[in-house]
Amino acid sequence: MDYQRLAALMFPQELKTPEEYEALFPVRNLPEGAKITRMAPSPTGFMHLGNLFGAIVDERLAHLSGGKFILRIEDTDLKRQVPGAVELITRVFGQYGLNIDEGVTSDGEIGEYGPYYQRQRAPIYQAFAKKLVLEGKAYPCFCTEQDLENMRNLQEQRHENPGYYGEYAVHRDMDVDTVEQLIKEGKPFVVRFRSTGDPDKTVTIDDQIKGKISVPENNQDFVLLKSDGIPTYHFAHVVDDHLMRTSVVVRGEEWLSTLNWHIQLFGALGFKMPKFAHTSHMMKVDGDKKRKLSKRKDPEASLDFYRTEGYPPESVKEYLMTVINSNFEDWRIANPTAPLETFPFSLKKMSVSGTLFDMDKFRDVSKNVIARMSAEEVYDRVVDWAQEFDQDLYNCLTRDPDYAKSILAIGRGGKKPRKDLALWSEVKDYLSFFYDELFNPDYTMPENVAKEDVARILADYGDIYNPEVDMTEWFNAICQYSGTIGFASSTKEYKQNPEQFRGSPGDTSMVLRVAVCGRQNSPDLFSCMQILGADKVKARLQEALNKLN
């Protein structure tokens, strides 16, 4: 077989040699142990929680080891491309604080191992494909989609494995004259790998997460270059990760099934294999079954969900860390305020089995994240969120920032901070009663307080309330007043003989709370009254009294 002639027919264009590329992208000069990782999303306009999961692993691995983290765009499939998708990707990286050392950023490409868009790397892949053709390790295939479908049907009928292999690899040994003829006729062709694998033999690799994995050798003549000269994932992955000198390939375990293709290709091209780390999937319960988080069925699969709902990126990251590294939670308890970056992340601690996404757990994590923030920071974040997603809330918050911050400061800080908020979209309801236009009172009074007592408290308290005094004195006044209307004048007293009283100071407070806040649950009532101011408190009491009748 005249491979020289075959290669010339298949690749008439001017191409650099593989050796030239090797020289162009030399092995990196990095300290011992430094890891090169890469995230390689497709610009589909959708960022999956799993993408972030992988990106965090990549980023931590690289930066904890003094290596490099690369962002490469896998835009080889034109059909799936969506305008603005790359911007979405870089925006997400920015939001989540995943700093790229090399590759595509919001300010263009950086780094010496580019281009980092695969489409722009077409000549590189072609050069290496040509090398394989010259060595008899690849060949053109002129099968149409229809041909392949017919083949699959036949294989299904015969209960044989589907695919392009063995006797089904019909164009494998086509003579060069025929190839020339077909090319002259303008027939499109793909470039296929000529597999020499024996499926009865197995090949074993040591995965960084899963440990030893044994798979049968590949015998499929899979496609290297599509008919438009653009590579498939498999070929692009091998060429890119070699030339970019990636040292650890982190990717989802769905790639395990074609791992033998990649192993074979690294061998055929004479490339040193990188290490592999196959991550398990995020799962979700669907009825009584578990399945992979689905972009179509599960809103929480999309990173956009967290943004629109108002979950801080830190919360998502923090939650993912609890899943990624089993010792993270203990570390966080021991180091409540330490930056995430100081956690000693390790691949060894990664789970090998699929993890169910746990919304309860996630909310808990997020509450803790938000509880650690200052009122100032919460204010800034909520305003940013509201500006985009809740104009009413935005208007309220920005009208008087100090007022808003004083609300958000209630019970914040200290040893036992309040944990009311898990996400920004809960803020509006949380503080609605501080704003007249959001105030939507439910005047349901505590059942154990007689209606005439309610009316009396509401009528009397306006004159009793003194905004000048501190919390202790404020509560003492309520206690004292309670004593004058047949209520106990202390909680202790009431508890000793509940039947002797019409109510307790707690009941009095609850009546006031319902009137002032329009609900039975609120942060500390004293603080609420302080922030609202005496005039507003009195107006609210009157309003509630009017509604009573």
Add this chain to the structure above:
RNA sequence: GGCCCUAUGGUCAAGAGGCCUAAGACACCGCCCUUUCACGGCGGUAACACGAGUUCGAAUCUCGUUAGGGUCACCA
């Protein structure tokens, strides 16, 4: 169906042959603290998928079964 991966409470998980009468977190329940709530404290319910084998000894090693997941494209 073939191939591959996985299997400890409802969920995430600790666990590397004896430290296991099996950690911890979330959720749930109870009690305490308390002007309600949110916190916080204390306690509780709840698990090694099944069957063989190896071994003095198995959650841990091996095999099988079962169950779940993934994958079988000119998609990634």
